[in-house]
Amino acid sequence: MYDRILVRYLQTTGRSALMLGPRQVGKSTLLSSIGPDLSLNLANPRTFRDYAKHPERLQRELEAAPPTMKTVFLDEVQRVPxxxxxxxxxxxxxxxxxxxxxxxxxxxxxxxxxANLLPGRVHVHHLHPLLAAELGQDFELDRVLAHGTLPGIYSERDSATRAADLRSYTDTYLREEIQAEALVRNIGGFARLLDLMAASSGRILNVQALCRDAGLGYETTRRYIDVLEDTLVMFRVPAWSGSSRASLVRHAKIFLFDIGVRNALLRRPLDAPLPDERGVLLEHLIACELYRRLGTLWPEAALYHYRTRHGAEVDFVLEVGREVWGIEVKASRQVSRRMLSGLSSLKDRCDRVARRIVVFLGERPQRLDGVDVLPLEDFLLQLPT
Incomplete structure (x- = not known):
């Protein structure tokens, strides 16, 4: 079992908490590790039936609970809101x-x-697949880029078994359970859209193109996309607006929540990342590392991307308080000045740019025209944990 950073936050506060996250990211394991006095797993058919039929039963049981019962864990609470x-x-x-x-x-x-989401009464946290910091010495770049970081899959030592587990996850959970969640009538259209979303991961969302390629109507496509976002299978990185939106692309980028899931949906070989996709996958990794820190771990940060209508772009823009950070990702061992044009454009547009960073696969940090050129490991170490 990997140590999860969120455990520290939950152990240092006595507040009630709602933990949201996709299946198999470790929510049950994490919350069980805190040592609840009563646990109800609503994924258990019998428990589900009992409390779905008589939800008031919980209140009666807690009124009769002994003083020693203090912490109550309700697993998969969305099944009985x-x-x-x-x-x-x-x-x-x-x-x-x-x-x-x-x-x-x-x-x-x-x-x-x-559902009553208990505003002001519980703290809401999001749990994601493992961060590099949680993997520690087990972090292997090629393994992460091929198989992602779902805890149960990544901890499997045999690569063939990892690949089989990942394909099973995408087929049984994404294709069947999410499909059921969406109340899908056009099963073929939804399956095509899911594959197209995987192929579009890391790109600007173009709903019209997805409609055309999936053979779906506009409203149906939007509804299916909302389902994928609501079930935490994908996330958006919105366009940074800056001081003037006139010359900026306004559409969000989309990313699937896990690189391995993306690869499995696209039927990529899972023994190693494809060489021609290394840049896409590395950018996806950085997107996940940044996005997974928003909220609990980095409450003052907001994540965007930057692209002008003239073609200047920066992979990620972080607003950290009043500061703006521009972050470019390069799957190369060398960085040249011509790779800095997007960061220069961002700096010219915004006087709040405090840091310009290029993440690359070289071994040692560099400084180039005021830009921090950081090896992947160095960059990840600078992120909050």
Whole structure:
């Protein structure tokens, strides 16, 4: 089991918490490690039936609980959203009596069930696949670029088994469960859209092109994309607006939540990353490392991309408080001045640019025309944990 950074945050606060994240990122393992006094797994068919039929049962049980029962863990709470009302009653009527740890893999189901998300009563956290910092000495770049960092898959030592597990995950979870989540009628169209989203991962979202290629209507395509985002399978990196949007591309980039899932959906060989995709995959890795820190680990940061209508672009723009950081990703061992044009454009447009960074695969840091040229490992070490 890998040590998760979020455990430290949960252990240092007594607040109740709602942990959201895709399947198999380790939510149950993480929350169980805190040592709850009562655990209810709503993925268990019998437990689900009991509490779905009588959600008020939880409140009655907690009213009769002994004083030693303090921490209550509800796993996959989106399956019975009505339980959140019982949680609110307990938190309001007996402040400090219980601490609730809640996990869920679908914000869509919670919203669709008009769930009480307990504003002001619980802290909401997002758990993602493993960060490089959580892998520690187990971090292997080629392995990450091929198989991603879902904990159960990455911890498997046999590469062939890892690949088989990854394909099984994409087929049974993404293609079947997400399909069911979407109430899909056009199964073929949804399957094509899922593959197209994987192929578009790291690119600017073009809904019209996806409609055409998937053979779907515009509203259907938008709804399916919303489902993928609500189930935390994909995320958007919006366009940075700056001081004037007149000459900037305004559409978001999209990324799947895990590199290995992207590769499996596209039927890529999973023994090693394809050489001609190394740049795309490295950019995807940096996108995930930055995005996974937003919120709990880096609350003052917001993530964007930068692209002008004249072709200048920067892979990522971080707003950290009042500062702006421009980050370019290069899958090469050398960096030249001609690679800095996008960062120069960003600096010319915004006087708040405090750092310009190129992440590359060289061995030692460099300084080039005011730009920090950082090896991948050095860059990752500078990110908050």
């Amino acid at each position: 009505a339980l959140l009302d019982a949680v609110q009653v307990c938190l309001d009527d007996q402040p400090g009596r219980f601490r609730f740890l809640l996990s869920g893999s679908s914000a869509r189901k919670l919203r669709r069930g008009q």
